[in-house]
Amino acid sequence: MQITRRQALAGAGITILSAGAASRAQAQAAPFRFIVNVGLQNLDPISSPSFVTRNFAYLVFDTLVSMDGKGAYKPQMLQGWEISGDTLTWTFTLRPGLKFHDGSAVTAEDCVASLKRWGGRDSIGRRLLGSTESLAATDPRTFVLKLAKPFGGVLEALGKPSVHVPFIMPARIANATPPAQQVREIMGSGPFLFDRASWVPGERARFRRNPDYVPRDEAPDGLAGGKIPKLNQVEMATMSDPGLRVAALQTGEVDYLEYAPVDYLPRLRTNRQMTIAQAGGQATLMYCASLNHYLPPFDNVLVRRAVQQALDRTEVLAGAGFGEGLGQPDCASLFMCGAPYSSTLGSELVADPSLDRAKALLQQAGYTNQRVVLLHPADSPLLNPYGLVMIDRLKRAGFNLDVQASDWASIAQRWVQRQPLDQGGWNIVPVVYTGFDLANPLSNMGVGFNCTDNQPWGYCVPEMTPVLQQFEAESDPAKRREYAAQLQKISFENATFPIAGQFRSPAVWRRELKGVIDFGFPVIWNIEKPAG
Structure with a gap:
């Protein structure tokens, strides 16, 4: 049976109205609708490592x-x-x-x-x-x-x-919920109230303005200043088809896309009804490879280095559509180029990836064709194309891949577990992080979790520990940069969390919206949507 665009949008929780119904709905102020990259499954921002949960939490919770x-x-x-x-x-x-x-x-x-x-x-x-x-x-x-x-x-x-x-x-x-366990009750103090009764996991979540929220007196600035909830109703949804996302935005059925599908950017740039985000710096993203250090073969540093050599940043970014103006394949900084701790120390280890070197490293490691389970997020427009390039490169390097494609929400649940391969375990997951996550050594996935045993990848490099301690204790910016550079070199030497290319994937929204904060991920307060 052929699925129409109307049916697909309805399945994503986006209501298509007739002309008469549309005019009545406009008079009642239609909800603000924004589309996120993947479906929302976990509502707890502490137990979940997903951006979609972070986006959800900024509506409902607040920060000190x-x-x-x-x-x-x-x-x-x-x-x-x-x-x-x-x-x-x-x-x-x-x-x-x-x-x-x-x-x-x-x-x-x-x-x-x-x-x-x-x-x-x-x-x-x-x-x-x-x-x-x-x-x-x-x-x-x-x-x-x-x-x-x-x-x-x-x-x-x-x-x-x-x-x-x-x-x-x-x-x-x-106090009643361990950090890795999901809270059962969502109770925040943020600018919007979550309507849990209408939540459809993986599809949509709805919110309404919190009339009791007390914003700061200052003007909004990034995540700071006055968080003024000006929208009465908000709906967060996902749509797996990039073309449907763009069509819904162009017709006004949705108002904001977390990521503009890269293939549609030229068309969106010429549409006067659209605004393309310009946020850079820490708002840019980095493709990475999450390796399970607990299980063979990635408990062997030589095999991890082979992955690092297989991930050609130019090929990855081109394959994902992030060409000139969006991708930075020459960036070889673990802490993001253009960010405060950007460094070139140790970058010669990853500057010029090579399949031949990857093959040589596998041979040196004594790799004997062990099965490598790769969890491929097929529903993510951002991760799916990267995953396809990763799969091709790793196979060409000589890895025996068992590719298990699924939706990101399901993968995220498996990703945080430590099961053997025959019980749902994994070896490698293609992931993407923002500079907000990677730019600081203490939050960077390849450094900040060293020997903590509280995240799925589980690396522990003894020589990294004292340098991290020095960085922690230091307040002088220049000395912190020196320690950060040393940490980057150690991470590259041990291939704790291989990087695969820095790029910009901008948000896009309808120009009629007022007060949109261009920060790097959805900031929903301060936005005004015209009634009709």
């Missing part, structure tokens, strides 16, 4: 500290903080009037519990708590962080913008 458009960290839920002369004691004070969606007040105790749960999962959070003597509430609006040793990135930790974000939830929920 937020990053502005220039990368500076500003108070958000906090009124401010005081730092002792030795920089070991931080006293934080909440803004008055903050409430969770059930009407209960946000307290310092909630902040402490949320930070402790987050610190059991996140790389920076784990290291911050590892440097902490005590973290405790002293009154309903005040909590104190006492460090046992210097930690140079306290605000970077509390203001971390992407996975995993230290969102605040009630203490009764945070």
Whole structure:
């Protein structure tokens, strides 16, 4: 049976209206609809490593500290903080009037519990708590962080913008739920209320404006400033077909696409009804390879280096459609080119990938055609083309691949497990991360999780540990850059998390929208949509 565009859009939760119904709906102010890359399955931003969960959480939850458009960290839920002369004691004070969606007040105790749960999962959070003597509430609006040793990135930790974000939830929920387990109740204090009854996992989630949200007085700036919810209703949905995404945007059936399908960018650029995002720097993305260090053959560094040599950045980016103006195949920095810790130290190890060197490394490693399970996210317009290039390159290098294609939501569930291959385990997953995740060594997937045993890839490089500790304790920017460069070199030598190309995949939205914040991922507050 042939599926029409109308049927496909309806299946994605996008309602197609008749002319009469459309005019009536416009009079009632149609919901703001935005399309995300993959379907929403996990609602917990601490247990889930997915961007779609992060996007969801920014509507529902709030943060103590937020990053502005220039990368500076500003108070958000906090009124401010005081730092002792030795920089070991931080006293934080909440803004008055903050409430969770059930009407209960946000307290310092909630902040402490949320930070402790987050610190059991996140790389920076784990290291911050590892440097902490005590973290405790002293009154309903005040909590104190006492460090046992210097930690140079306290605000970077509390203001971390992407996975995993230290969102605040009630203490009764945070205290009762282990970090890797999904919370059963979604209770935030953010600018929008989640309508759980209408949620269709993997398809759509709906929200309405939080009338009790108290924004800051400042103008919105990136994730910082006044988060003013101007939309009465919001719907987040996904559509697997890139062409349908673009068609729905052009007809006004949706308002915003998280990522503009790259093949359609030339057409969208000439459409005067569209605005293409221009955010760069940390808003750019990097293709990477998540390797399971727990299982053979990637417990062997030579086999991991073979993957690193197989991933030709020029071929990967070209195959995914990110050509001139969007891709940066010459970028060989683990911490993103154009970001604060960008470096060339050790980059000669990955600067010129070669299938011949990959084959030689496999032979040197004694690889004997062991099965390698690759989980391929076939439903992701961003990951699917990259995965296809990765599959081709690895096969040509000599890997015996068992390609298991599925939707990203299912893969994400398997990805965080540590099962043998015959029980649903995996060896390699093509992934993509933003500069917000990779630019800081303490959150970078190839460095920040070293020897923590709290993420699926599970690498542990002893020589990386003391350099990480030096970076943690240092507050001088120049010295931090030196330590970061050393960490990059160690990561490349050990192929902890191979990179496969930096690129820009911009968002696109209808020009009639007002107040859209061009940040690098969907920021839904401050947006105004005309009634008709």
